[in-house]
């Protein structure tokens with residue numbers, strides 16, 4: 225008879241079995257794309273990035289979609305590329321667009337899809353990183369004020385989805401990727417329960 229190691233990850237009780245993606249969530253400017261690309265390289269995984277995938281699927285940039293078809297059409301594209309990345313059977317690193325977590329179906333999918341790591345940054349740090357709002361249609365007018373508002377609305381949502389948090393105000397993408405790699409390995413092997421931080 226096969227003996228099970230007591231340290232083997234348990235996937236047979238509690239929440240539904242997770243798939244093994246690593247998901248980075250957080251506000252625009254928190255470094256999801258840069259950190260995610262580095263992390264995917266270190267883990268030897270495919271990397272999915274929402275805005276890039278929307279561009280390759282539609283042939284249109286995010287600002288163009290906002291301008292020509294409006295925010296609701298953009299959110300539908302965002303939902304579709306996220307669903308398709310999460311459905312991929314190859315374990316991947318996925319940078320979840322900042323606003324995608326506002327959709328209840330996407331939240332449900334995110335929760336079932338793997339290790340969710342929140343790259344948390346203070347709004348004033350995000351404003352320092354994104355002073356002009358170029359490429360981000362929501363930030364065309366008053367980037368600092370808008371970031372504060374969006375952050376206040378989204379922070380509880382990111383918090384409720386995250387299995388782990390990395391505070392990125394004082395660290396660059398490379399250090400964030402190191403921490404994310406350690407957290408992802410622990411979360412996916414079942415060693416950490418929710419609420420871990422780095």
Ligand code: S3P
Pocket residue numbers: 250251252253256257274275286320321322323324359360361362
């Ligand atoms: C948005 C975030 C952006 C982009 C769009 C809207 C948001 O993606 O999808 O400008 O609502 O927070 P990143 O989070 O990848 O910057």
